[in-house]
Amino acid sequence: VNQGPIIFLAAFLALAASWFGMVLMPQGQVGQLQTTNTVGPVPTAYPIGMPGMARQGLEVYRAQGCAYCHSQQVRQSGTVCDVELTEIGTNQPAVIDALKKTVPGFNPQSANQLLTDLPKRITTGITKSEADAEVRALRAGGAKADVWIVPVGPDIARGYGKRQTVAEDFLYNPSVALGSDRIGPDLANIGGRNGDPNWHLRHLYAPRSEVKGSPMPPYRYLFEKRRITHSISPDALAFRAEAGVPDGYEIVPTQDARALAAYLTSLRVDAPLYSAPFSVPPPPPEPSTNAPAGGTNATPAAAGTTNQPAK
């Protein structure tokens, strides 16, 4: 080796380029992120900080090495647009004419069927410019129509999230557990898919009793197995027979198990953002009276709040 300075310079440049690309650029892109507003019909602040219990659960998630088998990053291959017809207006022939021109394969014979039960997606999976043109034509005919932005990709189709994961999702996370392998399913939106903490607790104790054939190891040391002396503890979980809880015993989650379940149920990727937009339906109209929603002040039956196993 007689080209020491050149080799040193090449190595220095390689390392400097890596540092520039992997440290400086990301810092410039996401280092100054702040709470933003969602882009839905009712903008809300996003993200909000994690509840205390969920924050503890993140530490349990890290300590138990969940990130070795689960990812928290929903990928998206792109977006397509749908056209939703909300009202047909008074000039039905003009709307049908517009549909004939813009919707490929539109059959005027079935127009009546298409134009009932509105709102309805009349065209799906088209580009933004095609959708805009279709909406313009429909509006010119007196109808009310909207363009819906729909994220697409295998992860979205699997229901892992409504949109791709972006840096804002982790703004208030003290540590980020993105994961690098999917031995188990993605958990970025597990709270949106299954928000029942008791299901998660049962799954942690006996994974195969909840998901047939699951290769996840049971985390029984996060639970206390107690002999039932007088009465069953209110904190005890109700298991299926497959969980293998012996008669005369009850399973009570520890603080760590509860924190982990709280963390899992807090994970959601369902807010439309400027950096990851998707369309959401407008909120239902406010009731015209000042009576409380639902017309009664009785406590609503809370679905999924029981710890009984799902049928």
Add this chain to the structure above:
Amino acid sequence: MTLLLNLYQSLGNWSVLKLNIMLRFAGVALLAFVCAVALNLVSSVSPLADYTDLTSYPLGVKLLQSYGFVALILFGVIYHIVPQLLDIPLADGVIAASVARLARLNLWLAVGGLIFTAGPYVIGGIIQGALLNNSKAPFDSVLKTNLMVIRIATIGDLLILAANLMFTLGLGRLVMQFYKARAAAAFAEATAIIPTAGVKA
């Protein structure tokens, strides 16, 4: 590639690698390094990355880099340097005769281990990626692929464990040889007959 060209120029040609065990360690390590770099290049291409990210593929690449390249180079170097540090003569100028067989065994077990771990991780990762990208494929099929990969890779892990045991055994043998030689020297010194000078019987 720079590393390969540099070594090729230094060694003259690849047949030198067959000459001794230390260079064979280096040869396998280089091959692992080149494979890892090539696999990294493949997974850095955006459309292909969809099939390699979030799978066991990166795990196989990391294994080729860390065990295949770093560990095997270190094994070869340690087999060459430690005997010289311990004043143990090298049989053919490369490695001590007492650990030559162990080193060969170590190399072949390590190669087997690499093939049975990195191979399933990389190939299984691509299959896993293809299934993950097909939203119609149930997640059960991904699980089954993962389990098969993990089972085969466990065989590789056991081979790597055996290779590491051979290395530890070889190192232990060298250390024992060193202390035996020192003990023998000390014993010889302690029991040597000191000729008496100037005293006549």
